[in-house]
Amino acid sequence: xxTQKITKLANAFRSVExxxxxxxxxxxxxxxxxxxxxxxxxxxxxxSGEGNQDIADWYGEAHGGYPWICxxxxxxxxxxxxxxxxxxxxxLSVYPE
Numbered sequence: 001x002x003t004q005k006i007t008k009l010a011n012a013f014r015s016v017e018x019x020x021x022x023x024x025x026x027x028x029x030x031x032x033x034x035x036x037x038x039x040x041x042x043x044x045x046x047x048s049g050e051g052n053q054d055i056a057d058w059y060g061e062a063h064g065g066y067p068w069i070c071x072x073x074x075x076x077x078x079x080x081x082x083x084x085x086x087x088x089x090x091x092l093s094v095y096p097e
Contacts, residue, residue, distance in 0.1 A: 003042075005096075010045045012080060013094065014038045016072045020054040036073065043095070047073065050090040058089040 017033040024030050036055050037048040049056030055073070060066040069084060069092065077084045077094065087093040 006040055006043070006045060009080065009082065009094065010038045010040045012076060013045060013047060013073070016076055018054055018070050018072050045094045046087065047084075047092040047094060048090065049092060056092055058086060 013036055016036055018036070020032050020034045021029055022032055034054060039046040039048075047055065049058065054062075055070055057063050057068045060068055062068075067086060073084060073092070081097050083095050083097055085093050085095070
């Protein structure tokens with residue numbers, strides 16, 4: 001995959017809005033939108049799941065005890081024809097099929 005295609009892929013994943021929740025200043029639990037943290041590599045991109053279990057959750061602490069990737073990332077991967085794999089417990093790798 002060319003550098004231009006990798007950059008385009010990274011930008012597509014950076015623009016994904018994922019539903020999440022946080023406590024606001026009044027200590028209310030409110031819905032927010034978050035975007036994945038994406039890094040570009042030579043042949044693929046990396047997406048961080050560190051500290052944000054609403055993007056990806058290797059340990060399944062918040063999603064039934066098994067590795068989980070949010071629907072928004074899965075849907076975009078399918079649309080773009082790419083594969084998402086776990087690189088390690090805190091990082092997803094995205095490759096062309």
